Amino acid sequence: MSGGVEWALHCCVVLTSTEGPVPAARLARLHDVSPTYLAKQLQALSRAELVRSVVGPSRGYVLGRSPERITVLDVVEAIDGPGPAFVCTEIRRRGPMATPPEACTTPCAIAAAMASAESAWRAALRAVTIADLAGQVEAGYGEGALSRIGAWLRPGGAPEE
Numbered sequence: 001m002s003g004g005v006e007w008a009l010h011c012c013v014v015l016t017s018t019e020g021p022v023p024a025a026r027l028a029r030l031h032d033v034s035p036t037y038l039a040k041q042l043q044a045l046s047r048a049e050l051v052r053s054v055v056g057p058s059r060g061y062v063l064g065r066s067p068e069r070i071t072v073l074d075v076v077e078a079i080d081g082p083g084p085a086f087v088c089t090e091i092r093r094r095g096p097m098a099t100p101p102e103a104c105t106t107p108c109a110i111a112a113a114m115a116s117a118e119s120a121w122r123a124a125l126r127a128v129t130i131a132d133l134a135g136q137v138e139a140g141y142g143e144g145a146l147s148r149i150g151a152w153l154r155p156g157g158a159p160e161e
Helices: 003-015 024-031 035-047 072-080 109-126 130-141 145-153
Strands: 051-054 060-063
Touching: 003 024, 003 035, 003 051, 003 060, 003 072, 003 130, 003 145, 024 035, 024 060, 024 145, 035 051, 035 060, 035 072, 072 109, 072 130, 130 145
Parallel strands: none
Antiparallel strands: 051 060
């Protein structure tokens, strides 16, 4: 999984803390990450309609739908794509002890184990929403943590650099 997934998840969680759009540069500053790097993640989230870009004087990003309707898996797939994490290259068909292709009618034990693990992993990520994560942030960082972040994100909430 790419590092962009982590940043995208953090952005989605903090966007629950504010009603207005948040500029990408402000999100980058909050997370101390390159604005260019974060912009790529936000564009991917936007293409997946998980966030929406607002234009005009108060431009920035807002969640594209309610946080209860955005899963962690949605974010992972927006950033890293929907393809499998493990791709079998049929190593068993290579080398001096290669299994003939006609004998490979079912997935090998390694591919089967990885497919099973991926299925469980995707189900677990599908079961957690951005709203769930926001609640855990409040529990883990103390009551009012997201409110303080939301205040910081609002225009005039923290000095610009």
